[in-house]
Amino acid sequence: MLLLVQVTLTLWVSWARGQEITCDPPIIPNGDFAPKMNQYELDDVITYQCGNGFYPPVLGNTTKCSLAGWLPRPRCVRKCSFKSLLHGYSPVTEESYVQGQSRTVMCHLGYGLQNPQNRMTCTETGWSPPPRCIPVRHCDMPIFENARAVITGKPFRLNDTLDxxxxxxxxxxxxSTKGSMVCGEGGWSHLPTCFKSADKCGPPPAISNGDITSFPLKEYPPWSRVEYQCQAYYELRGPTDVTCSYGKWSKPPRCIDPCVISEEIMNEKNIQLKGKDNKRYYVKTGDIIEFICKSGHKAVTSKESFQAACREGTVEFPRCE
Structure with a gap:
């Protein structure tokens, strides 16, 4: 039986040689070879060299043209060394790894690799992630109110998600009855705010001569805040915004009426505005209005009355005769 196999193999090799088996020049990423030829015959041997930082994966840097192609397959792989780890535990002696191999690293408390794992892999471009322990930002397990965590664990690394x-x-x-939050540089993106439907508020209360600054909604979640503003010349009195709490809004502000200084009133009192035309004039609450007598008229009220204050839509006018 053994003799038959040897005879068959000999005939097959002889047939293969009769077919003039050749090999194309090999393609070796990160490497080069010699001698350079367009075609290589069976059993031809070439020597190849790898670029800086790359090495053959097996001993020796030669390869032979065979019936199955170039053997051993010419390759240049990255070699990664590991000798020190700042803020981590370094090996006793320098260690070497080839492309595709991984290693577990141990960082000091409060430090970690750039990815959320503790392994790095030797790649064509070197260690990934690099062997550097950096300060780890994390988020503690938040306190839940009216909710529970779907995934538990502590602490959470940067960009980790908690459902x-x-x-x-x-x-x-x-x-919705579900939500997610993300651990960011400043902590959790938000905290769970689960509440009963009855705690929602309807549209915020309307006020005279004013309105809210945002687009009105049909419903507002608890602790929503809405800001108000008054029409021109009206003075806002009270808090500028209201808050939804347990289905009710807090007390809204008021818009105080301005004082209207009309030409008809000034003609009746024989007075005019100091430094202004005698036309309709609007004054906010708390502002001071200065008057003088019209030409040919004398004051019959006190000197102080010609500096009148606007008080919630009313003003005490001076009078001249």
Missing amino acids: YQCLDGYENRDG
Whole structure:
């Protein structure tokens, strides 16, 4: 049986040689070879060199043209060294790894690799991630109110996501019973705000001569804030905004009427505005208006009365005769 196999192999090799087996020049990323030829015959041997930082994966840097192509396959792979780790535990002696191999690293407390894992891999461009332990920003497990965490764990690394589920009968601001928050540079992107539907508020209260500064909604989640503004010349009195709390809005502000200084009133009192035309004039509450007598008229009220103050839509006018 052994003799038959040897005879068959000999005949097959002889047939292969009769077919003039050749090899194309090899393609070796990060490497080069010699001698350079357009075609290589069976059993031809070439020597190749790898670029800086790259090495053959096996001993020796030669390859032979065979019936199966170039053997051993010419390759240049990256070699990564590991000898020190700032803010981490370094190896006793320098270690070498080839492309595709990984190594576990141990960083000091409060430090970690750039990715959320503790392994780095030797790649064509070197270690990924680099062997550097950097300060790790993290988020602690938040305190949940009317909700529970779907995924538990502590602490959470930067960009980690934590899912939460509102308790039965509760929902979050967008009306859903589920939500997610992300651990960022300043902590969690938001905290769960699950509340009962009955705690929502309807449209904010209307005020005379004023309105809210935002587009009105049909419903507002608890602790929503809405800001008010008054029409021109009206003075806002009280808090500028209201807050939704347990289905009710806090007390809204008022818009105080301005004082209207009309030409008819000034003609009746024989007075005119100091330094201004005798036309309709609007004054905010608290402002001072200065008057003088019209030409040919004398004051019959006190000197102080010619500096009148506007008080919530009313003003005490001076008088001349």
